[in-house]
Amino acid sequence: MGTSLLCFVLAAALRLNHAVIQAINYLLYPLQLALLWPFFCGGRILFAEDHSVLTPDLLTALRHSTGQTLNSLGQANCHALTLWLLVAGLSFPLLYLVSRFWMGRLAVPKARISAVSPLSTADSSTAIQRGPMLDMTE
DSSP: OHHHHHHHHHHHHHTOOHHHHHHHHHHTHHHHHHTHHHHHHHHHHHTTOSSOSOOTTHHHHHHHOHHHHHHHHHHHHHHHHHHHHHHHHHHHHHHHHHHHHHHHHHSOOHHHHHHHOTTOHHHHHHHHHHOOSSOOOO
16 A cells, blocks of 8 residues: 555656556565565664564564564564665666666667658648648639
8 A cells, every 4th residue: 555655646746657666666576575574684784673573473473562662663663664765765876877778779860750750830830831632612
C-alpha cells in the first residue's frame, strides 16, 4: 500500500502514466522482498548491533515480551531504512548519469523528427498558400 500510494503521488506530480508506474512497482515487488534481509543485516552491521532481531524464535519473543520485541523490530527497521537512504543517495547520481547517457543515445534527433512529421510547419504553410484543391465556385 505504501509504495503504491507513493507511486501514485509521484506520477501525479510528475504527470507520468499511472498504469505504467504501478506496473513497474508491481514488477519490482519481488526485488523489494529479496532486499529486505540484506538491508536488515547491513543496518545491523552499520550500527554495530551485536545480535539480529530477525531470528527463528521471533514469534516466541513476541508472545513473551511484545513491547520490547516491537521496539527492537522498529529499531532494526530504522537501521535498515538508514542504510537504504545511504545506498539510494549514493547510487542516484550514478543511475542518473547512466540513464541520461542511454536516453540520449536512444533519442531521435530533432531534424529527423521534423522531416518525418506529417504536420511540419513547412507543409502546413504551403498547404495554406495553395488554397483549396478543388474550386467549387464555378
